[in-house]
Amino acid sequence: MSVGLGPRPAGGALHRLTLRATRARERAAATAQRCDLCAQPLPEAHRHLLDERTSALRCVCRACALLFAREAAGRGHYLLIPDRRVRLPSLSSRALGMPVGLAFLVCQADGQVIAHYPSPIGVTQGEVDSTVWARAREQCEELTTVRPLVEALLVNTARGADEHWIVPIDVCYRLVAVIQAEWRGLSGGSTVWPAVTEFFAALRDGAEPGGKAGADTAASAGTGSQDR
Numbered sequence: 001m002s003v004g005l006g007p008r009p010a011g012g013a014l015h016r017l018t019l020r021a022t023r024a025r026e027r028a029a030a031t032a033q034r035c036d037l038c039a040q041p042l043p044e045a046h047r048h049l050l051d052e053r054t055s056a057l058r059c060v061c062r063a064c065a066l067l068f069a070r071e072a073a074g075r076g077h078y079l080l081i082p083d084r085r086v087r088l089p090s091l092s093s094r095a096l097g098m099p100v101g102l103a104f105l106v107c108q109a110d111g112q113v114i115a116h117y118p119s120p121i122g123v124t125q126g127e128v129d130s131t132v133w134a135r136a137r138e139q140c141e142e143l144t145t146v147r148p149l150v151e152a153l154l155v156n157t158a159r160g161a162d163e164h165w166i167v168p169i170d171v172c173y174r175l176v177a178v179i180q181a182e183w184r185g186l187s188g189g190s191t192v193w194p195a196v197t198e199f200f201a202a203l204r205d206g207a208e209p210g211g212k213a214g215a216d217t218a219a220s221a222g223t224g225s226q227d228r
Helices: 011-031 062-067 130-139 141-145 169-182 192-205 211-218
Strands: 047-051 056-060 078-080 102-107 113-119 122-128 151-156 163-168 225-227
Touching (some): 047 062, 102 169, 113 169, 122 169, 163 169, 163 192, 169 192
Parallel strands (some): 122 225
Antiparallel strands (some): 113 122
16 A cells, blocks of 8 residues: 655745745845945945055945035045046047046146056056146146046047046046957957947946956056056
8 A cells, every 4th residue: 555645745845945035145245345444345336445554445335425524534544436527628638748648637636747547557657747747737727627536537539539538537447448458469359349349438438437347457456567
């Protein structure tokens, strides 16, 4: 005579499913990007601080960003990266002394201006002559509003483009990340310049240029730089 076993209790399967879901959440929490100051999980879109002592960018949550909204709050250590993006009228890149068509210029605390040239190995740097920068400021009054260290004049005159922007410094390093990610071979390959075009299209549309990968890589600002 056969004995019916009947339905097996679902408790074991339910427990396994719950355990898997819990472990998945734990893995996601462990790999989530976190605030460099308080370790809270960060959303994909978040602000950055400039560490003046190391020239690195620090990813921060909204609460920590608010703490540093006043310039004095950083006490000479941290500066909150602003978020304005202003397109400027055309400037003469030749008058700025730029040898290439893609660069960003950053004013230092002492008034010196450093040109940064994105490349597949990072950023090459060169000093901008003070008289050249003074003439550019006379030509474009908005340049007098660029905040030292945390904002830049972003220039794109490569391949027929003609764009000049005041942008946060982290946007510039997103562009560096895009170039590093897309560059192939000695000449760059077929994808790097379309990616640069897409980057500036996003900037014009008010979107976040560079996407998540660029935003994550922006936090490594200050690395891979070479003096000219």
